[in-house]
Amino acid sequence: MGDINNLGVFSYKEIEPLTDQLNGPILVRKNDTKEFFVKKCYPLYLKENLITLQKITHLNLPKIQEIVIEEGQLYLYEEFIHGKTLAEIIKSSDVMGTKAILTLTLEVLEALTALHSKGLVHRDVKPGNIMLTNDGVLKLIDFDAIRVVDDEKETDTVQLGTVGFASPEQFGFAQTDARSDLYALGVVINICSIKEYPKDQLSSDPFLHDIIVKATNLDPKNRYQSAVEMKADIIESEKRFKNTAKNAKVNIELARPKIEDEISLDSRQQNAKLSIGSFFRKYMPGFRTGQPWKMTLAIIYYVFVAIGLPGNIYEGETVIEKLLLTLEGSILFILPVLLFMNFMNFHEKIPLLNSKKNVMRGIGYSLLIVSWLGYYGLFLFVTHGGAKR
Known part of the structure; x- marks a missing residue:
């Protein structure tokens, strides 16, 4: 460990790209152990930093x-990590409770303590x-921006980071150090809490x-x-949070559950107090993103369906005809909304639709359209009898 291996390329079999990005991460399998790993391409100037990183076991x-150096x-x-990014969890969660945020922050x-102890700065802490x-x-993953603190430099040689999370010094005002990562983590906490930048x-x-x-703090x-x-x-x-919870006679488990379980627990506690507005944001297609233009279109659509569908059903003369018209209207106007607007996040459970590749998702949506029309x-x-109405 800790050395460059020029022959490592022959020890792995590439399985598939994990993203559509050029030189993006690739899922590979080691030929001798059959273990899965992720192969990532990094600039050569990060070699020494990555060697230092490799020596950290945490x-x-x-x-x-x-x-490996290859060509x-x-x-x-x-x-290879099986799981979800915090960004995905934040996007699919109505709220993230205080306890869960404090736990993941720790x-x-x-x-970061392990990285900083070796003089490394991540420089791209984000969900x-x-x-x-x-x-x-x-x-904590992805080390494209990792660097070693150099007390002799006034600024970073290469300015990297993600806008919104990067500290002011990452834009050339000073050299980054451990405090730059803590700045980004503060932004992450705020987004976990209210889904807004500080x-x-x-x-x-x-x-x-x-x-x-x-x-x-900017300074x-x-x-x-x-x-x-x-x-x-x-x-x-x-x-303080635990003491407050006890005083309010809230039952807090002493044993720490998994972070996602804590998020689920906090969400259930909050969902018991859901208002009509939060109900719409959680379950109604068009309202879940909170974007005004989407909500406006959703309101127009729902009004159209609420007025048009009953009027169409009224045309039926018998109970059977009314039921058939109801079913036909549901297939034409309600079913596609449920299918294509990812109702209850069911796309995450469907092959192709839950793929990270745009091409695979496109195929999935095409099959969904064909299934609906069929x-x-x-x-x-x-x-x-096959005749058009």
Whole structure:
């Protein structure tokens, strides 16, 4: 471990690309052990940083199996993680409870402590680079922007990071260090809490607000100076949260469940108090994103269906005719909304539709259209002898 292996390329069989990106990650299988890994392409200038990373063994970081030089390109073979990114969880969750946010923040800080102890700065901490495995373990992934702190430099040689999460110094104002990662983590906490960037709206959660404010201060001197310091505040906030919950006679399990279970628990507690508005955002196609233009189109569509469908049914003279017209209207106007608007997130459970590849998803949607039209054609054939109404 810790060395460049020029022969590693012959030890793996490529299975499939995991994204549509050029030089994106590829799923591979090791020929001798049959284990699955992810092959990622990195710039050659990151070689020393990745060698340092490879030497770190930590639960909250992916295991680096090998680093390989192949035809002038540097490839890293790392642990294949089964799970979801935090970005996916935030997108599919109505709310994320305080307890779950504090728990996942502690685990990100554990990963950052391990990196920072070796002088490494991640520089791209964001929900898309935080994964929750199927076993409930958090992993901080993707090291395209990783660098080693150099006290002799005033700014980073290469400015990298994601807009919205990157600290001011990542845009050339100063050199990044551990405090830059803590800035990004503060942004992540705010997004987990209210799905907004701190610059747009700060979370009012009493157990998170002050932590976010300190972590995202524009001046690094006024932020947390280390992951250990921030961790101490998170632990203290977690204690206050538990005491408040006890005083309110809320049943909090003493044994820590998996992070996704905690998110589910917090969501169920919140869902017991759902308002009509939040019900629409959770279940009604067109309202779940909260985007005004989508909600406007949804309202127009629902009004159209509410007026047009009963009028069409009224044309039936007998009970059977009315039932058939109801079924036909449902197939034409209601079924496609349920199918194509991902009602109850069922697309995640359907092959092709849950693929990360645009081509595969396109095939999935095409088959969905064919199935819908075929079902409607079969209905017409059965009810009208194949003749058009």
